Amino acid sequence: MVAPAAHADDAPDDENLMFEKVTVTAQKREQDSQDVGIAITALSGDQLEALGYTNAQDVAAFSPGVVSVQPNGEGSYSFAIRGVANNDLSTNVESPVAVYIDDVYISQMSATGFLLFDIDRAEVLRGPQGTLFGRNATGGLVSFTTVKPGKDFGGYGSVSYGQYNDMMLEAAVNIPINDWISARVSGAQHTSTGYITNREHPEEKLNNNDDYGLRFQLLMEPTDDISILLNARVGGQEIRTGFFEYKSAVNGGGLYTPGELNPFLGNYEDTDDDVWAGDYNTRGHNISDTEGYTATINWDVGNWTLTSITDYQKNFRDYIEDTDATPVRAYEYFQTNDAEQFSQELRAATEIGPIDFVTGLYYMDLSSSDSTGGIAPLMYTDPDNGIFEEDVMTDPTLANGDRTPSESSTKSASIFAQGEYKWKDFSFIGGLRYINEKRDFVSTRQDVHFDENATSGLDPRTSVIYTYSTFDPAEREFDMWAWRAQANYQPNDDVLYYLSYNRGVKSGGFSQPPYDPTSALLTSPENLTYEPEELDAYEVGVKWDAIPGYFRINSSVYYYDYGNYQAYTSFPGSLGSATINAQATNKGAEIEIQAAPIDGLSTQLGIGYADIKVTDVVGFEGMTLTSVNSPEWNVNGLVRYEFPVSSWGNLALQADAQYQSEHYFGLDVTPATTENGYIVGNVSATWLPADADWKFSLSVENVTNEEYLVQTFDLSDWIGMIEEYYGKPRWVRAKLSWEF
Structure with a gap:
């Protein structure tokens, strides 16, 4: 192998934005991202x-092979890295792509929609990170590190205003208290009227913003050898969300039937092509509160x-939507979640001669109380009445909805x-992790009566009419091994x-019982369990500063071989959906090119390719499917391009875009679950x-006002x-920002 010539002396005096050195902690020690043999996209706070970039979607759009969507509005993010994704939105399911903030794992998907503010750096690690991180996400992880307290007084502020009365306020202040204690307070608020x-009800727009986040940090350094950082944070959201565009498919099978009236939904038809408008009978919402220490x-x-990293966090969510997306009150799906999480990590790291070594212990205790179901008077109407009689809403002896606590x-x-052992120009890495995981689950399926004015699954006036299935308390225990072998x-x-x-x-677990009382899943509880997922990932890559400070190429090629791939799917002929085990392979490649051909000009190009095949899926025997x-x-x-306009200052002009080819929102590929591809600029x-x-x-x-799908449900x-x-x-x- 012939190494490219070094050009260290040719680096420019004034560092270009794209070539700013970004220090990452992907291996639990500080390193230049270009010196780490992992496919990483890293951005500093200045970048x-x-x-x-103001949110996780912006960061994901900058990373090849990474997709981020908000499937239910601003409430949460769903990440896919190299085709490893999750479309099971159940509250007791953890994503195969882990999200960390300040080295703390965020288990609840509903808690990942936090506002990004006062960020020191963002890292996207592609590929399994099994040995060093507390939760063994098979897809990779997204990590955000906040700015820590410093010894000098100062801070920043910003205010932005845009269409739909969109306003974002953000501020941070650093407060030195004495020679060894300093504090930092930061916060953000985001509001809009909706689009x-x-x-x-045209007087009230939907999919608005009403979010806030507040963080307090206290850093104590009593000696040169000891630092203690205390972090307290809260956040909340109350938005009108969960609104979908209606598409008629009355013939079933995921086939569109435009212009055909839907007899079940009052002969409704959406007559225009406006994807940002609809006829909704209910005011959905997503209310969430988070706190962490x-x-x-x-x-x-x-x-x-x-x-030592000790963390405690609480997350609450109350979500409801107009599922049928019509003026008819047919079904209003709700999801509530009240979760608590405690975690403790202990690490010891050293560098002795040519050896870097880290070892540690990790423990997490997560408990969650959840409820899913729907307010559904149309579906529970007394057969002796007309289909649109809503006596069930006022007669407390009749069920008008379902609930699965x-x-x-x-x-x-x-x-x-x-x-890691260094020898001449080589280094060799070996890592091992043993995991013991215990999971408990109990669930009950109920027919219930909601008050006629109920707007939430938490309405206290709800009464149980009938309990017709109970998933008895179950406990599962898994012993798993993750490892890493690498040569640099x-x-x-x-x-x-x-x-x-x-x-x-990724450990096994339990699926939520389905809504269909006739489903075989209800009579076969074992179908609601799934086994741990194992992924063998092989990768070869190069990171090359061809002309330091001017031209860089990072590239990788990988092959994934899954055992017990965890796939979320619906079952033909049933309303039941569950996570099941299948087999899968994934081969792909990525390339990132950064160039600064002239002073002030920064360019970036990222290309990701993934060929994913999923087989042995229950209900789709003999078929080769793809991931969601x-x-x-x-x-x-x-x-x-940043250039001087006059002695008064510089002007920076920027254009960026992301292209995604055809992809699917379910394993069962139909026109209803297909997005044909799009470009957003x-x-x-x-x-x-x-x-x-x-x-x-x-x-x-979205300068071209592109209409693109981020989620469908058939x-x-x-x-x-x-x-x-x-x-x-x-x-x-428009945005104004300043420092002080």
């Missing part, structure tokens, strides 16, 4: 601010650094170690080659005055329609 028109202690003892708990304990070759400071083999694991939210091609690009202009601590920007998101066999959820329309905003 996030300069590029105008979905309800023709039934973390204590991080680092202690240097000789050649060792000892670390459940209790679940997860206790996970693990021990891990990883070492770094002939000079500008290039790194790596070859790795990772075993990733996993386009074969994923391309992103960015061009930013954004543009911005930023004024940076000379010798000033403020800047002003104008931006347009209900054609149930109520003769398909739910479609579209991404945001064109959005213009």
Whole structure:
């Protein structure tokens, strides 16, 4: 192997934005992202601010092979990395793509929709990270690190305003208390009036914003060897969401039947092509509250650094939607979740000569009380009455909805170690993790009577009419192993080659019982369990600063071989859906190219390719399927040019875009579950005055007003329609930010 020549002396004096050194902790120690043999996309806080990135979707769009959507509005994010995704929105299911903030795992998908503010860096790690992280997500992870308290007084603020009365306020202040204690307070609030028109009540827009986040950090450094960081955070959201575009499919099978009236839903037909408008009889909502407390202690003892991370968090969610997306009150799906999570990580790390070594223990205790179901007077109407008589809403002896309350708990304990040995231009990495996980689950299926004015599954006036299935308390225990073996070759400071083999694991568990009382799943509770997923991931990659500071190429090729692949699917001829085990393979490649050909010009191109095949799926025997939210091609690009206008300051012009090829929202591929592919582009202009601590920007998101699907649910066999959820329309905003 011939190594490219080094060009260290040719690096520019003024570092280009794309080539800013980003320090990451992907291996539980600080390293330049270009020196880590993992496919990483990392952005510093300065880069996030300069590029105008304000949420997790922006970060994902910058990463090849990564897709991020909000399947139910602003309430949460769903990530897919290299085709590894999850479309089971049950509250007791953890995503195969882990989300961390300040080294703390966020288990609840409903808690991942937090506002991004006061961020020091964002990291997207592609591929299983089995040995060093507390939860063994098979797809990879997304990690955010916040700005820590410093010794100097200062801070920043920003305010933005845009279409739909969209306003974002953000601020942070650093407060030194004495020589060894400092504090930092930061917060953000996001409000808007919404962009979905309800023709039934046009005075109130839907899919609005009403979010806030607040964080307090206290850093104590009593000696040069000890640091104690206390972190307290709260956040909340109360928005009108859960609104879908109605598509008629009265003939079933996921086939559109435009222009055909739906007899079950009052002969309803959506007569226009406006994907951001509908006729909704109910005001859905997503109400969530989160709080968390973390204590991080680092202690240097000789050649060792000892670390303790103790965390406690609570998450509450109350969600309800107009499922049928019509003026008829047929079915209003709800989901409530009240979860508590405690975790403790202990690590010891050292560097002795050519060896870097880290070992540790991890424990997590997660408990959750959940309820899913629907307010459904039309479906529970007395057969002696007309189909649209709503006597069930006022007669407390009749059921008018269903509810499935459940209790679940997860206790996970693990021990891990990883070492890296350096020899000449080579380094060799070996890591191992043992996990013991216990999961408990109990659930009951009920017919209930909701008050006629009920707007939530938590309405206290709800009474149980009939209990017709109970999933008896069940406990499962899993013993799992994850490991890593890797070889790196770094002939000079500008290039790194790596070859790795990772075993990733994700524990088994329980599916929520289905809504269909005739489903075989209800009479066969064993069908509601699934086994641990195992992934053998093989990868070869290169990171090459071909011309340091001017031209960089990072590329990787991978092959995934799954055992007991966890797939969420519906069953033909039934309303039941569950997570089941199947087999799958995935082969793909990624390339990131960054270039700065002239002063002030920054360019980025990312291309991801994934070929995923899923087989041995119950109900689809003999068929080869593909994963959800996993386009074969994923391309992103960015061009930013900053240039002096006069002695008054600089102007930065930016354009970026993301392309996703055809992809699917369910294993059962039908027209209803298919997005044909799309391009979404954004543009911005930023004024940076000379010798000033403020800047002003104008931006347009989705500049072409592209109509693109981010989620569909095929209900054609149930109520003769398909739910479609579209991404945001064109959005213009202005932003003023300053430092002090």
